[in-house]
Amino acid sequence: MDLDLKGKSIIVTGGGSNIGRGIVLAFAAEGANITIGDIDTEQAQKTADFAMQMGAASTQVVKTDVTQLDQVQAMFKTAVDKFGGVDVLVNNVGWDQLMFFTQTTVDFHAEVTH
Ligand SMILES: NC(=O)c1ccc[n+]([C@@H]2O[C@H](COP(=O)([O-])OP(=O)(O)OC[C@H]3O[C@@H](n4cnc5c(N)ncnc54)[C@H](O)[C@@H]3O)[C@@H](O)[C@H]2O)c1
16 A cells, blocks of 8 residues: 655654554555654564564664653654654553543543543
């Protein structure tokens, strides 16, 4: 499939494993330049290497804890410096607490969505 993403600059947070890894590999198959921001750089590098085999134009791994603003800003700058900008940002990493929706509060909803 050609989604016109060849050579585009993509950031995927938590791109090292599971859902994020699948997202990275889908962009790789389109020939994109991919920045993986992940706290687990060892796993992220494995995904980055496989992404190159899948057809990515280029990859880089940036150690990033998305709960730390300075690290997120540094990740963004690293992507801009290497690829000239950011065309797509995939905010894959999030958090939740397993409970019935009816047990959630307005405050809890605000905390996980901001
Ligand atoms: N898997 C599910 O069923 C499901 C359901 C609902 C929502 N989600 C959300 O989707 C996201 C992806 O799900 P998953 O199962 O692939 O997650 P996961 O727990 O397997 O983590 C995926 C990647 O995120 C990285 N990561 C974890 N915390 C991070 C942080 N603070 N900063 C940067 N990277 C971090 C991990 O190192 C890992 O490589 C999760 O953040 C989760 O909140 C998942």
